[in-house]
Amino acid sequence: MKKLMAMVLMGTMMATLFTGCGSAQETATSTTAGSTVAESTGTMEESTDGESALLKEIKERGYINIATSNDAPFCYYDVDTNELKGLDVDILKEICNRLGIPEVRAQVTDFSNMLLELNNKNVDMVADAMYIKDERLEVALFTDVWYTESEAVTVKEDSPITSKEDLKDAVMGAQTGAAMYEMAQKWKDEGKIKDLVGYENQATLMTAVNTGKVDAVVTDGILSAYAIEQDSNLKLRLLTPYEAEAVGRIGAAIRFEDKDFLEEVNGALNSMKEDGRLMDILASYGLNEDYFIGVEEGKTENIK
Numbered sequence: 001m002k003k004l005m006a007m008v009l010m011g012t013m014m015a016t017l018f019t020g021c022g023s024a025q026e027t028a029t030s031t032t033a034g035s036t037v038a039e040s041t042g043t044m045e046e047s048t049d050g051e052s053a054l055l056k057e058i059k060e061r062g063y064i065n066i067a068t069s070n071d072a073p074f075c076y077y078d079v080d081t082n083e084l085k086g087l088d089v090d091i092l093k094e095i096c097n098r099l100g101i102p103e104v105r106a107q108v109t110d111f112s113n114m115l116l117e118l119n120n121k122n123v124d125m126v127a128d129a130m131y132i133k134d135e136r137l138e139v140a141l142f143t144d145v146w147y148t149e150s151e152a153v154t155v156k157e158d159s160p161i162t163s164k165e166d167l168k169d170a171v172m173g174a175q176t177g178a179a180m181y182e183m184a185q186k187w188k189d190e191g192k193i194k195d196l197v198g199y200e201n202q203a204t205l206m207t208a209v210n211t212g213k214v215d216a217v218v219t220d221g222i223l224s225a226y227a228i229e230q231d232s233n234l235k236l237r238l239l240t241p242y243e244a245e246a247v248g249r250i251g252a253a254i255r256f257e258d259k260d261f262l263e264e265v266n267g268a269l270n271s272m273k274e275d276g277r278l279m280d281i282l283a284s285y286g287l288n289e290d291y292f293i294g295v296e297e298g299k300t301e302n303i304k
Contacts, residue, residue, distance in 0.1 A: 052260035063103035067123040069111040071202040073226040074129035088127045090281050098268040110200050112177025126253035131179040137303050140253040144266050145298035147291045150244035151180050152221035157235045170215035171195045173208045180218045210234050256304050270295045
């Protein structure tokens with residue numbers, strides 16, 4: 001089972017190799033050299049005539065290239081096998097299978113830069129547990145909802161913090177560029193926490209609270225529970241009882257100009273909702289029906 005420090009080292013190396021706004025050729029080359037392809041499983045269903053320009057380009061290329069901040073369990077490289085894994089990866093692999101796309105590849109970058117990488121055309125999509133938010137809808141299209149998520153506060157096992165009210169004297173950590181950072185900033189402004197420290201990725205964030213650099217961190221609940229379960233070196237616990245403030249809707253980001261491709265992705269996604277495949281994937285990560293949103297209620301109202 002991988003250890004958190006190994007995740008940090010791998011994440012750092014991958015970010016050093018791949019972060020930045022290289023050309024499309026540089027992106028494809030570096031991804032092939034430093035990343036393992038996540039292959040779709042099952043029999044691919046070839047799309048009919050009338051495909052979008054981007055889908056045709058991706059199929060001719062042979063793979064879709066996505067942005068990730070390398071965070072388990074959503075979209076990350078396994079430090080032992082260098083394989084691309086995660087909840088969002090498994091959902092995307094099934095979508096690609098239904099669209100006739102044979103492979104998924106990823107470019108590692110900081111979470112706060114992923115939409116920039118998308119609009120600079122260094123990737124085709126952002127698929128890494130990204131909340132669908134009004135300000136993000138101003139810079140990109142978003143798919144219909146993949147699943148829901150909410151925040152959780154994580155502290156050390158022996159922390160005196162037992163309730164949300166105890167956070168008023170705490171230094172809190174959060175991932176810059178993520179929805180949770182904005183929430184924590186609001187808490188600081190309202191005097192609900194003492195101070196706020198930003199970290200570039202979830203691995204360094206969890207290390208910070210584990211080593212006492214911060215008193216608590218606010219993260220995605222799915223991520224915190226997964227990290228604590230997987231790494232015995234983390235002497236942490238989720239703050240409970242805790243009433244979540246923000247139940248987020250997770251989707252993938254696509255460029256405004258690729259609206260036709262968005263419709264193709266949504267078609268595959270919604271067929272997964274209807275035939276039960278999406279719920280099967282969620283269940284494989286220990287998620288129940290509370291995380292699932294049906295076709296109609298999961299529609300995203302994009303600005304463009």
